[in-house]
Amino acid sequence: MFSKVLIANRGEIALRVLRACKELGIATVAVHSTADTDAMHVRLADESVCIGPPQAAESYLNIPSIVAACEITGAEAVHPGYGFLSENARFADILEAHGIAFIGPTADQIRTMGDKIEAKRTAVALGLPVVPGSTDAIRSDKELLRVCEEIGYPVLIKAAAGGGGRGMKIALSAEDVVQAAASARAEAKAAFGNDDVYIERYLATPRHIEIQVLGDGKGDAVALGERDCSLQRRHQKVWEEARSPALDEAQREKIYETCADAMRKMKYRGAGTIEFLYENGEFFFIEMNTRLQVEHPVTEMITGIDLVHAQLAIAAGGSLGIKQDEIRFQGHAIECRINAEHPQTFIPSPGVITHYHPPGGLGVRVDSAAYQGYRIPPHYDSLIGKLIVHGNTRAECLMRLRRALDEFVVDGVQSTLPLFRELIDHPDIANGDYDIHWLEHFLAKDAAA
Incomplete structure (x- = not known):
């Protein structure tokens, strides 16, 4: 196991990783911008290094500064968190070139799954079911129209290097597909520096189901259940649960x-999440997200497996420590x-x-780096914390969540x-009857009322 790990992140995820390291007896190094001098992960780390001003490009995205912090402190490995x-x-x-371990998958695996077109090709080769659509970047309007006619309207135009809903447009017919593609390309170019787009069939009322995986990098891998992340706003997840109210045991097992x-075929290393639409x-x-997810705690709550402990062990050359048939969901x-954020706007x-x-109380967990007097800076995401609640049944979980929200x-x-x-009292939520468009429709009705 490593003796010292540098945490190349901030906020609740930096604190989450720090706690896991401390439990395993690993010394920690926090890096931070000048805006985060008083952050909780900085206060609790064994060592801390300021790596730049508030702007992320000059601090948390500044690779030379992070490598220098590793060399100054003698950190053997880096945990990047998420984002x-x-x-x-x-x-x-x-x-790797500097002899420092990256706590995550290999660079080639990140590269493969980071390009959406290459990821789709790889998924097909690995036997994963994919949405019908193009297998290459669309280069011309003629090709665009041909592919759309083949798969049928409506279609979804997506940035090859995209994420978070950026560079993603819906076209309902041939009349608006060219303009939608131009808009997607422009947005993708501005956000990612890459205007390649591809086409998929648009699914009208799907759920967003993701599978948590762990691989040892040597050919062994397990799936740690699914999470339902269908409650979203502008493709950003808001509420996640495990397991999904929509699946039965046969679907899950398959x-x-x-x-x-x-993941065994890929010899995937570390934690990852394979995301699906389900309809x-x-x-x-x-x-596929080749990292720890924001919503990883719900998987930990139903499996009892600490995913950060597992990441650290695998990166240090260890085994998974568990077989698929040994995993129990509780x-x-x-x-x-x-x-x-404003709850409506x-x-x-x-x-x-x-x-x-x-x-607090039985079955309640809060992952947060906030405290009374803490100043939430304007430079980063607006997450205060994650409220995670566990119950023996979904009904008990909802009951406990209602109480925790009130506290x-x-x-x-x-x-x-x-x-x-407001959501906790809606009958659709109580019944688990929602898709990826539900929340936006709900918010639109709320705004009109």
Whole structure:
């Protein structure tokens, strides 16, 4: 096992990784911008290094500064968390060149799955079911129209290097597909520096189901169940639960084995998530995230497996420590992302938290780096924390979540807590009857009322 790990991130995920390291007796190094000098992960780390000003490009995305921090402190490995450099193949390559372990998959695996077109080709080769669509980047309007006619309208135009819903447009007919593609290309170019797009059939009412996987990099892999992430706004997840209310045991068993088998063939290393759209009993691969997910705690709650412990062990050359038939799923878990945003408009609300009281009690977990007096900076994402609740059944989980939401106090900034208090009482949520468009329709009705 490593003796010292540098955490190349901030906020709740940096604190989450730090705690796992401390449990394993690993010394920790926090890096931070000048805006995060008083951050909780900086206060609790064994060592800390300031790597730049508030702008992420000059601090948390500054690879030379992070490598220098490793060399100054003697850190043997880097955990990238999620976001920032967590899916940057060049970063993984540079660390390897400096003899520093990257706690994640290989650079080649990140590169393969980071390009959406190459990821789709790889998924097909690995036996994963995919959405019908183009297998290469669309270069001309003529080719665009031909592919759309083949797969049928409506279609979804997606940026090859995209994520988070950027560079993604829907075209309902041939009349608007050329303009939609031009808009997607322009957005992709601005966001990712790459205007390649590809086409997929648009699914009208799918759910978003993702499978958590772990691989040892040597050909062994397991699937740790699914998460339902269908409650989304502008393709950003808001509420995640495990397991999905939409699947039965036969469907679960089949997709688990399909994903685990794919990861064995790939010799995937570390934690990853294979994401699908699910409609009318069918799964369709959309992408793979080669990192820890924001919503990983719900998987930990139903399996009892610490995913960060597993990441650290695998990166240090260890085995998975568990076989597929040894995994047991207990109860139900839900995660709500509590953001410093207006609960209807979602406009960010940076500022000082004047009162902060997280809920507690049996089955309640809060992953947060916030505290009373903490200033939420305007430079990064607006996440205050994640409320994760576990129950023996989904009904018990919802009951416990309602109580925890009522206990949660965040004053001084606006938060999305009122939205979740509203959602918890909606009959569709109680029945698990929702798809990826449900939340936006709900918010539109709320705004019109």
